[in-house]
Amino acid sequence: MRKEIKLLISIIIFCSLKAISQDVNLDSLLDAQTKSKNKNTTQYAEATFKTSRLIDGHTVETTQGGVLDLKISHRFGQLNDGFYNMFGLDVASIRIGMDYGFTNRLTVGGGRSSFEKQYDLFLKYRLLRQSEGKKNTPVSVTLLASSMLQTDTSTLKLEKKITAKPKFSDKLSYAYQVLIARKFNSNFSLQIAPTMVHENLVDSSFNANDIFAIGAGARFKLTQRSSINVEYYYVLPDTKLPGTHNTLSIGYEIETGGHVFQIHLSNSTGMTERTVVAENPGKWSDGDIHIGFNISRVFTIRKPKELKM
Amino acid sequence: MFNEKPLKKIKALLLFILIVSISAFKNQQPQVYQITTGKISFRSDAPLEIIKAASNNLIGLLDVSKNNFSFRIDVHSFQGFNSPLQKEHFNENYMESAKYPEASFKGKIIEDVDLTQDGNYDVRTKGILTIHNVPQERIIKSTVMVKQKIITVHSEFTVLLSDHNIPIPMVVNQKLANEIRVNVDATLESK
Numbered sequence: 309m310r311k312e313i314k315l316l317i318s319i320i321i322f323c324s325l326k327a328i329s330q331d332v333n334l335d336s337l338l339d340a341q342t343k344s345k346n347k348n349t350t351q352y353a354e355a356t357f358k359t360s361r362l363i364d365g366h367t368v369e370t371t372q373g374g375v376l377d378l379k380i381s382h383r384f385g386q387l388n389d390g391f392y393n394m395f396g397l398d399v400a401s402i403r404i405g406m407d408y409g410f411t412n413r414l415t416v417g418g419g420r421s422s423f424e425k426q427y428d429l430f431l432k433y434r435l436l437r438q439s440e441g442k443k444n445t446p447v448s449v450t451l452l453a454s455s456m457l458q459t460d461t462s463t464l465k466l467e468k469k470i471t472a473k474p475k476f477s478d479k480l481s482y483a484y485q486v487l488i489a490r491k492f493n494s495n496f497s498l499q500i501a502p503t504m505v506h507e508n509l510v511d512s513s514f515n516a517n518d519i520f521a522i523g524a525g526a527r528f529k530l531t532q533r534s535s536i537n538v539e540y541y542y543v544l545p546d547t548k549l550p551g552t553h554n555t556l557s558i559g560y561e562i563e564t565g566g567h568v569f570q571i572h573l574s575n576s577t578g579m580t581e582r583t584v585v586a587e588n589p590g591k592w593s594d595g596d597i598h599i600g601f602n603i604s605r606v607f608t609i610r611k612p613k614e615l616k617m
Numbered sequence: 618m619f620n621e622k623p624l625k626k627i628k629a630l631l632l633f634i635l636i637v638s639i640s641a642f643k644n645q646q647p648q649v650y651q652i653t654t655g656k657i658s659f660r661s662d663a664p665l666e667i668i669k670a671a672s673n674n675l676i677g678l679l680d681v682s683k684n685n686f687s688f689r690i691d692v693h694s695f696q697g698f699n700s701p702l703q704k705e706h707f708n709e710n711y712m713e714s715a716k717y718p719e720a721s722f723k724g725k726i727i728e729d730v731d732l733t734q735d736g737n738y739d740v741r742t743k744g745i746l747t748i749h750n751v752p753q754e755r756i757i758k759s760t761v762m763v764k765q766k767i768i769t770v771h772s773e774f775t776v777l778l779s780d781h782n783i784p785i786p787m788v789v790n791q792k793l794a795n796e797i798r799v800n801v802d803a804t805l806e807s808k
Contacts, residue, residue, distance in 0.1 A: 313624070316631040334649070334678040334687040335723065341676055342689065342719070351693065355709050372701030412701075494715050532710045533786070564788045566702060608700035 346441055353438035356448055356491040357499070359568045359604045360407055360415070360432070362525040363539045363557040364576055364584040367499060368450040368489040370434045371409035371417075374610025379405045379419065381579050381602040388595030396598060403579045407432075408609075423578045424463050430454035438490060452485040456582045467587075469511050478509040483581030485523070495529040503541065505586040510549070519586040520544045521554075527561075534562040537570070541585045553591045555584050570602040648733065650768055650805035652677040657690055658697075659776075659799045666792040670697035670707070679768065679805055681732040686742070687723035688803075711783050717750040722757070730761075737762050742772075751781040759801075768805040775799065 385399025405419020501523035559572025590596030655675025677688035724744015
């Protein structure tokens with residue numbers, strides 16, 4: 309009899325325990341579901357930089373497919389121009405250009421700079437996207453190939469110390485960049501950019517046509533919509549053209565809806581690889597500092613597809 | 618040592634408790650339903666712009682024995698928008714989806730309905746709606762249809778961005794509504 313009672317009590321305890329343990333925790337079940345899903349999908353880092361230019365140079369960002377990005381960039385004269393030129397405000401160098409994203413990875417762009425009357429055309433391809441999850445990629449990599457045509461022949465003659473009329477090919481320069489960037493967290497992104505600039509025509513006293521440089525850039529986010537950007541191009545001393553200096557630019561960037569507005573200080577007058585990386589005569593320590601700004605405005609040409617269930 | 622009579626009484630009592638607890642246990646037997654297809658879409662109707670986006674990545678569980686549930690969505694998975702940049706802004710500036718990757722709603726059904734039985738039910742759900750890491754207690758109406766062990770849920774409600782600490786900058790004041798209309802459609806099947 310006592311045994312039976314013991315047995316009954318233990319069954320009751322077992323049943324009630326079981327009832328308690330059956331009280332499933334939906335959240336922990338969902339947690340497991342999310343975890344396994346995250347492992348099987350890839351999360352790409354978004355907005356490593358706000359736009360496709362950091363200050364003077366490119367970023368890893370490409371223009372999204374079907375989007376046209378109109379860019380107007382402006383550099384005033386140098387701060388050391390003095391009061392008569394209102395510290396450079398009387399002088400203007402401007403580039404008007406457009407970037408178009410054929411796909412999310414491929415961008416074609418071009419522009420016209422007033423500085424040395426230059427046309428430029430470039431192709432930009434996003435090779436790798438930084439991601440986590442199923443596909444783990446530590447960095448984003450974008451390739452850039454750019455060509456520049458300097459049509460201001462009198463300046464060209466002066467710069468390259470030639471007297472004969474330059475041929476069309478003499479006016480051409482090319483630039484190639486491998487842009488490597490990582491968004492470390494939502495506030496900090498870093499970019500390294502090995503760069504080569506090839507000039508078809510160089511000063512005959514200087515033999516090399518190829519200029520090699522390493523670019524570095526960073527973005528520090530201040531608020532949700534603004535950041536501080538820094539960009540520096542270090543030209544390898546062996547390949548440096550005489551009388552040129554490395555370009556350092558510091559800027560502030562703010563975005564409002566479809567606009568990105570950048571204001572900065574830079575020792576470069578030009579806004580393309582040839583003028584920024586290879587042929588920058590300006591020097592910070594001499595006060596050859598330009599106030600400049602870039603305005604980027606995107607237009608959606610092809611509307612994104614709506615999700616169908 | 619023991620008297621037979623009280624022992625019998627004890628035995629009877631214990632048997633009774635056992636039956637009660639077993640039957641209670643049977644009632645409490647969790648029957649968890651899982652979302653097989655789930656879609657959330659939202660719409661912002663502002664004077665100058667209409668923004669629409671949707672995601673098929675709704676996941677969730679419903680325990681029909683207790684009528685409690687937990688639903689979640691990966692914020693990054695929303696697609697649509699008027700431009701790729703708008704999507705980027707949605708994730709980067711408004712939802713901060715890198716920091717807060719999920720939005721969720723969990724709670725229970727207020728009405729005492731038996732969702733193991735076929736039928737159409739209009740129910741109110743009470744729970745915590747978490748968006749942008751800001752929890753809000755909400756009562757949300759839903760229609761639930763049960764047919765051959767398949768539960769279909771449809772729900773429409775609004776979310777105020779100001780309730781979830783998502784400020785609207787002055788410049789987009791006319792382009793983004795504070796009141797966002799949300800539609801939820803989900804099909805659940807027994808796990």
